[in-house]
Amino acid sequence: MALIEVEHITKIFGPNPKQALARVRQGLGKDALLAETGHTLGIDDVSLSIERGQIFVIMGLSGSGKSTLIRHFNRLIDPTDGTILVDGKDVMALGNRELEDFRRRRMSMVFQRFGLMPHRTVLQNVAYGLEVRGLGRAExxxxxxxxxxxxxxxxxxxxxxxxxxxxxxxxxxxxxALATDADILLMDEAFSALDPLIRSQMQDQLVALQARLGKTIVFITHDLDEALKIGDRIAILKDGQLSQVGRPAEILLSPADDYVRAFVRDVNRARVLTVDVVMKPPQHRITEENLERALADMRRMGADYGYAVDGDSYRGIVTQDAVKAAIDEPNGARTTWDVAQGHPVLNQTDPLEVALPTTLEAAYPVAVVDEAGHLRGVVSSANMSDVLAPPEDDVPPEPVAPGGTAGSAAMRTG
Structure with a gap:
């Protein structure tokens, strides 16, 4: 079961949200609802599942509803309709005292403008949540x-x-936020006020801390580059509605609609995508130590070469010519592993921009191995071309923020 389940959340701002909700259910859109009733549709029937230990990014332009949505998680905002479950427990059913304890112990929040107390030192600011919880001064x-x-x-x-x-x-x-040891960390545009270099460093630190601590992080941003860099999964909102949810590679390679397609059009795919997205299973695995049997295997497969695997360990590439030469040489190599050539290898997490030169220089598809040296797949420059070259379909204009201009500048207006 997911740690956080958001089920059909709708939020309408105005004096009679329940009455306006009926009009929304009859099909009235955001602009029409505002014109007819004076109510603002902030979130429109959004459902999400967030797994434990993920960095889950919610992104969209200004006015998309992303900050409104995250404030429902700890009930800084109550929904007009819908349910939020955390670890199977209905957050909407919490009483005031239970809600206060929930905010202290289960969810911490990091804001865009830091929210530090100016009269307290760094140590006193960090210890504040522990003080509220009642821990002694020394601890x-x-x-x-x-x-x-x-x-x-x-x-x-x-x-x-x-x-x-x-x-x-x-x-x-x-x-x-981390000092409270809460399971869930909510981060609302937490890095958007920082200079680009500092922002990049904070992104790297957040990913490293999450890998070490295993926290569940819900991160709000309007910056697609940031979402793709840190997110395990990404949800894209437009006018309060959910356009798409998926892994970064899914968002890039299979955009759900024209809005998402316009967002990802100018992304540097080689920098964002990793080898595991494009690698294929190795067609020719050679597991025979005996040279004659290895040669017979390659002939049976109709392969001039193969990837030699000794148990779980990758040993290198062997060719029919090398095996034949070893068989004909009385004092030469005696096993397949002896003739395996140690060509360059790639890691599953290597960015494509790092892996591409290796594949271009290789005579054969390059082996992809994990940290233990096990063969996980192979990748060629042709595999990369398939995903690095964007489709030649007509692309609609890029998303434009209210009052903004098209392009990446619009994406970064908050």
Whole structure:
């Protein structure tokens, strides 16, 4: 079961949302609802499943409803209709005291503008949630110091927020959220106020921390590059409606509609996609140690070459010519592994821009191995071309934010 289940959430802002909900269910759209009733449709029948341990990104342009949606998770906003389950428990059924405890222990939040208390030091800010929870001074300071170190701010414990850069302030906010040891971290445009270089560093640190801690992170952004970089799964919203949910590769390679297609049109696929997206199963696996049997296997498969695998371990590429020469040479190699050639290999997580030169220079499809040296697949430059070359279909105009212009600049307006 998913950790967070969002089921048919609709949110309408205005004096009579329930009455307006009936009109929405009759098919009235966002603009028409506003014109007819004066009500604003913030979220329109959105359902999501978020698995434990994921970085789940919710993205869209300004006014798409992404920040409204995330505020439903901890009930900073109550829905007009729909249900939110966390670990199978209905968040809407929580009483005031239960909700307060839920926010303290299950969900922490990191905001765009840091939200630090200016009169408190770094250590005191990070320890605040632990103080509210009732931990003693010595214990909360001990834990707070660990999280200050985890986000790379050792030595700044006694500084005040005004003495820190924007990136350092956001690290304090992240440490404060992590210090509560909540299962779920909500991050609403947490890095959007940072300079590009600091922002990239914070993205890298977030991914590294999540890999180490196994937290479930729901991350809001308007930046597609950021979503593709950090997200395990991405949900794209438009005018309060869900356009598509999928892994980054699915969003890039199989956009669900023209809106998503316009979003991903100018993405550098070679930088975003990894080898595991394009690799194929190796057609010619050679598992025979005996040279004669290995040669017979290649002839039976009609293959001039094969990928030699000894148990689970990849040994290299063998060719019919090399095996024949070894058989004809009395004092030469005696096993298939002896003639296996150690061609370059790739890792499943290598970006395509890193892997492409290797495939272009290789005489055969390049072996893809995991960290244990096991053969997982093969990849050729032709495989890469299939996904790196965008389809030649007519592409509609790019999404435009309200008051913005087309293109990436519009995507980055908040």
């Amino acid at each position: 909360r300071q001990r834990q707070a110091k660990e999280w200050v170190e985890a986000v790379g701010l050792s030595g700044f414990e006694n500084q005040f927020p005004s003495q820190l850069s924007g990136g350092m302030q956001q690290r304090v906010g992240l440490a404060r």
